[in-house]
Every structure is written in structure tokens, then in C-alpha cells.
Amino acid sequence: MSVTQKDFENAMNQVKLLKKDPGNEVKLKLYALYKQATEGPCNIPKPGAFDFVNKAKWDAWNGLGSLPKETARQNYVDLVSSLSGPSSESSSQVKPGADSKQEGYENLLVTSEDRITKILLNRPTKKNAITTQMYHEIMLALKAASQDDSVLTVLTGSGDYYCSGNDLTNFTDIPPGGVEEKAKNSSFLLRDFVNCFIDFPKPLVAVVNGPAVGISVTILGLFDIVYASDRATFHTPFSHLGQSPEGCSSYTFPKIMGSSKAAEMLIFGKKLTAGEACAQGLVTQVFPDSTFQKEVWTRLKAYSKLPPNAMRISKEIIRKNEKEKLHAVNAEECNVLLSRWQSDECMNAVVNFLSRKAKL
Numbered sequence: 001m002s003v004t005q006k007d008f009e010n011a012m013n014q015v016k017l018l019k020k021d022p023g024n025e026v027k028l029k030l031y032a033l034y035k036q037a038t039e040g041p042c043n044i045p046k047p048g049a050f051d052f053v054n055k056a057k058w059d060a061w062n063g064l065g066s067l068p069k070e071t072a073r074q075n076y077v078d079l080v081s082s083l084s085g086p087s088s089e090s091s092s093q094v095k096p097g098a099d100s101k102q103e104g105y106e107n108l109l110v111t112s113e114d115r116i117t118k119i120l121l122n123r124p125t126k127k128n129a130i131t132t133q134m135y136h137e138i139m140l141a142l143k144a145a146s147q148d149d150s151v152l153t154v155l156t157g158s159g160d161y162y163c164s165g166n167d168l169t170n171f172t173d174i175p176p177g178g179v180e181e182k183a184k185n186s187s188f189l190l191r192d193f194v195n196c197f198i199d200f201p202k203p204l205v206a207v208v209n210g211p212a213v214g215i216s217v218t219i220l221g222l223f224d225i226v227y228a229s230d231r232a233t234f235h236t237p238f239s240h241l242g243q244s245p246e247g248c249s250s251y252t253f254p255k256i257m258g259s260s261k262a263a264e265m266l267i268f269g270k271k272l273t274a275g276e277a278c279a280q281g282l283v284t285q286v287f288p289d290s291t292f293q294k295e296v297w298t299r300l301k302a303y304s305k306l307p308p309n310a311m312r313i314s315k316e317i318i319r320k321n322e323k324e325k326l327h328a329v330n331a332e333e334c335n336v337l338l339s340r341w342q343s344d345e346c347m348n349a350v351v352n353f354l355s356r357k358a359k360l
């Protein structure tokens, strides 16, 4: 049955009452559907490439092509109802998959079983790219994991990717203070995010189920164990993006693999296979993809039976002498990125990706 004008107006009111910010992607969809439903196909000139916000809105509206007004109205109502409808699933029943949501988290699934807390990046349709909200959610999940009953914490990805790094659309959400304020906010966010990994008190394991890009690779130097599927690759294309290394990789990578191998990754963006990453010490062990989950989880369940205090204390003594150094490195990397993010090289790379001109 088609929706009435009244249903449409009700949906518009419901949007204003949403308790939780639905995130930029959803807001863009809502904007585009609203414009299509009320004005028909996009009828305004395309904004300039550096007018990020209006360009993103224009892209979203224009992307609806000649979708009939009636269908746009229906889609708008359906989208709003999916945002505000009651969730009957308890968090433990939520299954990973098509970007499903768990209460408290937009794009993470956090579960605790067998004394292991698993933090699953759950945005498979976007290759688990990390949005601004996800940075906050991951910090929240790590804080909770550091205080819960679990003895091990695992970070992994849903779908075919482990993680495609920073969500490049994060750069389009420009605050009133402009690009400079955006860069400052991002620099603070990055510093806090990486600090959570530096300070995490329990054994931290990365289960790298597929390709890993950018920040999801650089922070691996702060994990205690990194298990990888033989499908995984490790890519830090910072120069391609006009950016510079983060996640303490400017310090941990040369230490782990030697300075020339680290330079090939961090300066020249060489993508490593799982086997190469293991040979260079970034990965602990590689498993065939067909048995990856089974072998890794069997191993982790066995480890989780070890005495928790002994594991925590051993981690502390291994990491203790490095902590101060890592915090200093993190602060410096964030400071360098503050200016990199305002550079033409970086802005051009982001615009090229968003306008579909460039992929890695």
C-alpha cells in the first residue's frame, strides 16, 4: 500500500525525535529522499569539489536519478521507520551481516564468550571503513573490555575485509570552523583512539580475516598477537593519500621489521601479503582461509583458560618500558597529520576517491 502525505509528514516529525544521531550516511539518504519526494530529480548545479558538505548532498540527491516522487516518499517513510522502530532482538542475538546494529553501537558487534570479548567491525558493505562514530564506539568497547570479566580481547572484521581504514567520507563533515577545525578535531580523536590501544591492559589479539588498510594496519604494532588469514593483505598507502603514518607505526614498524622494510610500507605504500607480513614480524601466524576461524578460535579458547592475572602482569612487564615513548610518538604523529590533512595533496586524494576517480 502506498504511503499518504500524512505518513510522510509523520515520518518527517519522527526524524526530529530520533534519540540517537543516525550518522552522516543515513542523514544524506534522508536528505536525498526528502528532496526527491518533494521536488523530483536533482535540479541544482553541482557544487565545487571543495564544498564537501553540499557536494555530498548533491551526490546523494543526484544519485537517485529519476526515482518517482511516490517511491522516494515510500523509501523515506520506510527508512525512518527502520530508524525509530523498536528492536526486538537482544544484543546477544544480533548476528553480523548486512551492517546490522547492536544496541549502544552503530557498527560494532561486541560479544563475550569463553572469557573472550570479541569486538567485531560490522560494516561489511563499506569494507568496515571506520567512521568518526566508530572510533568513539571502539574506544568505548575497549574501555568496557578492560573492565569486564574477560581475559582476552579480540578485534576482527565482518565480511570479506578486516578493515579498509579511515572512512574517507569523514573528511566531508566540515564543522563551522572549516577545514582547520576539522583537522584539529580529527587529530584529537586519533590521539585518544591510539592511546586506548597503547594503554589496553589485557592481551589484545587481532584476527585479520581479510585485507587490512591504513589505520587498521598501523595499530597492529600495538597488539600482542596478530593472526591472519592467507587472504589478508596489509596496506598503508599514506603517500598516495597525501598523509603520513599513524598508530605509532613510525616507531613500531621499523622496530618490528627494520627501517628499510618499514619505509617500503610506510613511505612507498607497498602492500604485503599475509605471508610477507608474517616473515617481517608484523603477523604472528598465517592460517589457510578455509580453516582460519576454526583454528584461531580453538587456539584463543585454549589461551583464555590460562590464569588471567599472570597474563595481564606479563603483558604489563613486556610493554611497560615502551609506554611513555609510544604516547610521545602518538602525539607527534597526530601533530604532523594535523597539517597533512589541510594539504592540497591530501584534499585532492580524498576528492579523487569520493568522486570515484581513484581507488587503492
Ligand SMILES: CCCCC/C=C/C(=O)SCCNC(=O)CCNC(=O)[C@H](O)C(C)(C)COP(=O)(O)OP(=O)(O)OC[C@H]1O[C@@H](n2cnc3c(N)ncnc32)[C@H](O)[C@@H]1OP(=O)(O)O
Pocket (backbone or CB within 6 Å): 125, 126, 127, 129, 130, 164, 165, 166, 167, 168, 169, 186, 187, 189, 190, 213, 214, 215, 216, 237, 241, 246, 353, 358, 359, 360
Ligand atoms: C580521525 C582518524 C584518522 C586516521 C587516519 C587514518 C588513515 C587511514 O586509514 S588511510 C586509509 C584510508 N582508506 C582508503 O584509502 C581505502 C579506500 N578504499 C578503497 O580504495 C577501496 O574501497 C578498497 C580497495 C578498500 C576496496 O575496493 P573494492 O573491493 O573494489 O570495493 P569498493 O571500493 O566497491 O568498496 C565497497 C564500498 O565501500 C566503500 N569504502 C571502502 N573503503 C572505504 C573507505 N576507506 N572510506 C569510505 N568508503 C569506503 C566504497 O566507497 C564502496 O561504497 P559504495 O560505492 O557506496 O558501495
